[in-house]
Amino acid sequence: MSTSSPLKTAEIVAVGSELLGSTRLDTNSLFISERLAGLGIELRTKVVVGDDRAQLAAVFRQALGRADLVVLTGGLGPTDDDLTRDVVADVLGLPLDLDEQIVARIERRFARRGLKMPDVNRRQALVPRGALVLENANGTAPGLLIDHDDRLIALLPGPPREVQPMIEALCEGPLRERAGTERLYKATLFVTGRSESHVEEVAQPIYSRLGRAVPPISTTILAVPGQVELHLSLRERDAARAQQMLDAAREELHEALGPDVFSIDGRSMEQLVGERLLTAGYTFAAAESCTGGLLTSRLTDVPGSSAYVRATIVAYDNDAKIALLGVPRELIEQHGAVSEPVAVAMAEGARARTGADVLVAITGIAGPGGGTPSKPVGTVVIAVLVPSEPAYVHTYSFIGGRALVKFQSTQAALDRVRRMLEHAPVRGRRAQ
Amino acid sequence: MSTSSPLKTAEIVAVGSELLGSTRLDTNSLFISERLAGLGIELRTKVVVGDDRAQLAAVFRQALGRADLVVLTGGLGPTDDDLTRDVVADVLGLPLDLDEQIVARIERRFARRGLKMPDVNRRQALVPRGALVLENANGTAPGLLIDHDDRLIALLPGPPREVQPMIEALCEGPLRERAGTERLYKATLFVTGRSESHVEEVAQPIYSRLGRAVPPISTTILAVPGQVELHLSLRERDAARAQQMLDAAREELHEALGPDVFSIDGRSMEQLVGERLLTAGYTFAAAESCTGGLLTSRLTDVPGSSAYVRATIVAYDNDAKIALLGVPRELIEQHGAVSEPVAVAMAEGARARTGADVLVAITGIAGPGGGTPSKPVGTVVIAVLVPSEPAYVHTYSFIGGRALVKFQSTQAALDRVRRMLEHAPVRGRRAQ
Numbered sequence: 099m100s101t102s103s104p105l106k107t108a109e110i111v112a113v114g115s116e117l118l119g120s121t122r123l124d125t126n127s128l129f130i131s132e133r134l135a136g137l138g139i140e141l142r143t144k145v146v147v148g149d150d151r152a153q154l155a156a157v158f159r160q161a162l163g164r165a166d167l168v169v170l171t172g173g174l175g176p177t178d179d180d181l182t183r184d185v186v187a188d189v190l191g192l193p194l195d196l197d198e199q200i201v202a203r204i205e206r207r208f209a210r211r212g213l214k215m216p217d218v219n220r221r222q223a224l225v226p227r228g229a230l231v232l233e234n235a236n237g238t239a240p241g242l243l244i245d246h247d248d249r250l251i252a253l254l255p256g257p258p259r260e261v262q263p264m265i266e267a268l269c270e271g272p273l274r275e276r277a278g279t280e281r282l283y284k285a286t287l288f289v290t291g292r293s294e295s296h297v298e299e300v301a302q303p304i305y306s307r308l309g310r311a312v313p314p315i316s317t318t319i320l321a322v323p324g325q326v327e328l329h330l331s332l333r334e335r336d337a338a339r340a341q342q343m344l345d346a347a348r349e350e351l352h353e354a355l356g357p358d359v360f361s362i363d364g365r366s367m368e369q370l371v372g373e374r375l376l377t378a379g380y381t382f383a384a385a386e387s388c389t390g391g392l393l394t395s396r397l398t399d400v401p402g403s404s405a406y407v408r409a410t411i412v413a414y415d416n417d418a419k420i421a422l423l424g425v426p427r428e429l430i431e432q433h434g435a436v437s438e439p440v441a442v443a444m445a446e447g448a449r450a451r452t453g454a455d456v457l458v459a460i461t462g463i464a465g466p467g468g469g470t471p472s473k474p475v476g477t478v479v480i481a482v483l484v485p486s487e488p489a490y491v492h493t494y495s496f497i498g499g500r501a502l503v504k505f506q507s508t509q510a511a512l513d514r515v516r517r518m519l520e521h522a523p524v525r526g527r528r529a530q
Numbered sequence: 531m532s533t534s535s536p537l538k539t540a541e542i543v544a545v546g547s548e549l550l551g552s553t554r555l556d557t558n559s560l561f562i563s564e565r566l567a568g569l570g571i572e573l574r575t576k577v578v579v580g581d582d583r584a585q586l587a588a589v590f591r592q593a594l595g596r597a598d599l600v601v602l603t604g605g606l607g608p609t610d611d612d613l614t615r616d617v618v619a620d621v622l623g624l625p626l627d628l629d630e631q632i633v634a635r636i637e638r639r640f641a642r643r644g645l646k647m648p649d650v651n652r653r654q655a656l657v658p659r660g661a662l663v664l665e666n667a668n669g670t671a672p673g674l675l676i677d678h679d680d681r682l683i684a685l686l687p688g689p690p691r692e693v694q695p696m697i698e699a700l701c702e703g704p705l706r707e708r709a710g711t712e713r714l715y716k717a718t719l720f721v722t723g724r725s726e727s728h729v730e731e732v733a734q735p736i737y738s739r740l741g742r743a744v745p746p747i748s749t750t751i752l753a754v755p756g757q758v759e760l761h762l763s764l765r766e767r768d769a770a771r772a773q774q775m776l777d778a779a780r781e782e783l784h785e786a787l788g789p790d791v792f793s794i795d796g797r798s799m800e801q802l803v804g805e806r807l808l809t810a811g812y813t814f815a816a817a818e819s820c821t822g823g824l825l826t827s828r829l830t831d832v833p834g835s836s837a838y839v840r841a842t843i844v845a846y847d848n849d850a851k852i853a854l855l856g857v858p859r860e861l862i863e864q865h866g867a868v869s870e871p872v873a874v875a876m877a878e879g880a881r882a883r884t885g886a887d888v889l890v891a892i893t894g895i896a897g898p899g900g901g902t903p904s905k906p907v908g909t910v911v912i913a914v915l916v917p918s919e920p921a922y923v924h925t926y927s928f929i930g931g932r933a934l935v936k937f938q939s940t941q942a943a944l945d946r947v948r949r950m951l952e953h954a955p956v957r958g959r960r961a962q
Contacts, residue, residue, distance in 0.1 A: 116750065117576075118563060118573045118574070118575075118576065119560075119563055119564075119567075119750065119761075120560045120561065120563045120564030120567070120761075121560065121750060121752045121759070121761055122750075122752065123555050123556075123557065123559075123560065124555075125555065127555075128551075128552045128553065128555065129552065131550060131551055131552045132551075132552030135551075135552070141550045142550070142579075142580065142582075142585060143550075143577060143578065143579050143580075143585065143589065144549075144550065144577070144578040145575060145576070145577050145578075146575065146576040146577075147574075147575050148574065148575075150574075153574060153575065153596075156596065157575065160592055164585070164588065293645075294607065294608075294609075295608050295609075295648045295650060295651055296648065298608065298609045298648070298650060299648050299650065302609070302610065302650075306610070318546075318547050318548055318581065318611065319609055319611070320546075320548045320554075321607075321689070329548065329551070386823070388830075389827070389830075390823075390826050390827045390829070390830025390831075390835075390839070390842075391818070391822075391823025391824065391825070391826035391827040391830070391842055391844060392823065392824075392827040393823070394822050394823035394844050394846075395821070395822045395823040395824040395827050395936070397822070398820075398821075398822025398823070398846065398896075398936075399822075399932065399933060399936070401897070401898050401899065401932055402899065403822075403846075404846055404847065404900075407822070407844075407846045407847075408846060408847055408849070408850055409843065409844055409845050409846055409847070409850035409854055410822075410823055410842075410843075410844035410846075411841065411842075411843055411844070411854070412823060412826050412839075412841055412842035412843070412844065413841050414826075414830065414835075414836055414839045414840060414841055414842075415836065415839075415840050415841070417840070418840055418841035418884060421883070421884070422841055422843070422883060422884070451853070451854060452850060452853070452854070464830075465833070466833050467833065467834065468836075495643065497643075497668075498668065498691065499691065500831065500833055501831060502691065504827070504830075504831070
């Protein structure tokens with residue numbers, strides 16, 4: 099196979115009517131995309147098509163027309179609506195031969211469970227002439243790899259635990275041999291506290307220029323709740339050169355966007371905050387109202403977070419704020435529960451009760467009810483206390499539904515902790 | 531539009547290079563597929579394509595060739611790689627006109643946050659001539675609906691919270707007018723506390739029979755963390771007949787699966803628990819350790835939950851369990867923090883400190899560290915107190931990673947509350 103032109107582009111065709119309904123997504127493509135990118139093979143298109151002969155044939159023909167490698171997943175089962183093998187052989191004009199070795203393997207698989215192989219399973223032993231048979235350690239249907247007119251076509255089963263080891267084996271073997279010497283390299287910057295358009299305004303002149311570099315660095319901007327992500331990628335033969343170019347590009351964007359950039363290596367906000375707490379040897383506690391525990395749940399998603407998360411008091415009603423956090427009743431009566439004095443008092447109350455070093459308090463109106471003209475839904479007050487710094491307190495206006503207001507509140511609070519700990523002393527992990 | 535032939539088939543084209551990588555899936559198609567099915571419009575194909583002009587144009591042309599309705603999502607943003615509007619107009623040969631009303635609407639959106647609209651956002655006000663503009667309540671990019679050569683083309687934004695209300699509006703309005711007379715009817719049962727195979731064993735003989743009814747009822751079983759879902763569906767012209775058949779089918783499955791069925795109308799566990807608390811007039815508090823606030827965060831995702839959620843103490847370390855919940859130090863020393871006596875003491879401590887009626891305590895080992903031979907990772911103890919019932923306490927063994935152990939713990943705890951409140955007195959909402 100080594101004399102053919104290198105594989106540069108790929109298309110995934112996921113076959114199965116259940117993947118067109120409202121409850122199931124094709125997740126194999128995530129894994130396949132990552133492994134192919136590692137070989138410098140770019141995934142151009144993903145298609146999901148039902149168990150329908152004519153439609154599958156049309157989709158497969160189109161895929162052959164636009165990609166060097168077509169990976170089909172699913173539709174290799176033993177039943178009538180498993181059509182992938184038939185349709186691919188038909189479109190390529192290849193006869194199907196029964197492979198007795200595969201029949202024997204499937205029979206043994208059934209025999210191990212004390213069962214006789216049903217006759218329908220013989221279909222799984224049909225092989226388009228000339229195809230390479232790929233062993234399936236976790237299921238009955240073998241995979242198939244067909245080399246046809248300078249295109250490679252892989253037929254893989256649908257279940258993730260069957261397809262994953264087969265893709266690994268393909269990427270170690272036949273696909274690696276056919277891939278070019280170029281590889282895809284990637285870098286990311288995560289930004290918070292700015293809208294997508296505001297990130298774009300600053301970043302666009304830079305990444306337009308990067309896009310004209312040799313080799314070009316391409317940039318994708320992606321807005322998700324609470325953060326804007328810049329994904330840079332570059333195709334190159336020389337790993338050192340690729341890394342150097344990406345590092346320089348990332349640094350330039352980082353400088354332009356300033357401290358709103360919170361992550362330059364894909365780590366999440368909760369991981370970064372956790373690491374800063376660990377480095378400074380600080381413990382953490384929170385007083386949450388409208389976020390209902392989400393802040394602390396996010397922090398404790400990080401393995402090892404028990405080294406710094408001490409406790410949190412979710413004080414959802416006013417009585418709880420008074421009884422559990424010692425917020426003076428008059429303060430709530432005078433300023434309202436969603437106010438800067440109350441947020442600071444909540445943080446101070448949490449500090450007095452937990453003895454933690456770093457404290458966050460969040461009180462706000464997550465909606466849909468509870469808004470007033472002066473404090474509409476989305477009004478959230480965040481207070482942060484860290485050692486040897488003045489207390490931080492700020493009133494935010496978030497937009498979106500209840501879940502989004504909750505999430506953005508936790509993101510803003512965690513980002514504030516991150517910034518306030520930027521210059522914290524390095525004391526190492528504190529003994530408990 | 532009413533004189534055209536009915537819409538029978540649809541294709542979704544999700545646009546965005548990020549959807550071809552290894553971290554992100556197009557989830558909009560689940561929701562869109564469901565809503566279209568409700569109108570009897572069958573989703574034939576889903577395609578994901580990157581932010582590339584030529585590829586998007588090719589994919590869009592193919593979609594036009596095989597479906598009555600093409601729904602494109604994403605690529606309507608303000609940046610250079612947002613190409614959907616341009617490419618669709620180009621393929622259909624329609625000029626783009628700047629709509630000053632849309633400009634004014636986007637400017638107002640920025641102004642509400644005290645910001646000036648960046649110039650790049652003007653691109654979002656370009657409208658292919660003749661298109662219907664669909665208002666976007668949750669974002670800047672309006673949607674567009676184009677009627678072209680007996681095909682409908684919908685251009686919708688990418689973020690789920692923006693696309694969902696727009697699809698709702700389309701399905702209530704222009705798409706309903708153009709759809710045929712058969713509709714898809716659905717019913718669901720959510721089950722917890724049983725594995726997928728155990729649900730299958732009980733349900734399979736029933737749903738095989740339902741699949742042979744006229745019209746046939748089709749069933750999909752879907753396992754997600756913490757629950758197994760049965761989705762029933764039926765295609766029929768007569769709404770009353772469809773409803774009657776589905777009700778009977780659901781009832782039969784419900785009887786066979788018994789009290790493990792926690793929802794028969796799609797409501798989530800946190801909604802159901804919230805309603806039982808509200809009906810009984812009970813307040814709620816929790817003492818969370820390994821779940822880190824996730825239980826309370828889930829409960830407070832439900833609008834109106836401030837009527838019953840009072841407070842929660844996340845006591846992540848032993849000192850916090852002692853100081854904030856009054857758990858006797860000796861109890862922890864004698865039995866360990868993950869033990870039934872400590873869980874009960876945590877729940878009692880939460881009751882003493884919050885005065886709530888219903889209490890949950892969760893203490894466990896979420897992993898990956900912290901396991902021992904006698905208490906491996908996944909060991910979780912849950913205690914529940916409700917009025918006039920003996921305390922419930924049980925030690926669970928969950929499998930999966932940290933996030934999955936956290937989630938399953940909250941699911942099991944909420945399900946226990948649901949069951950214990952099944953026969954609680956109906957007192958109505960209690961005055962605060």
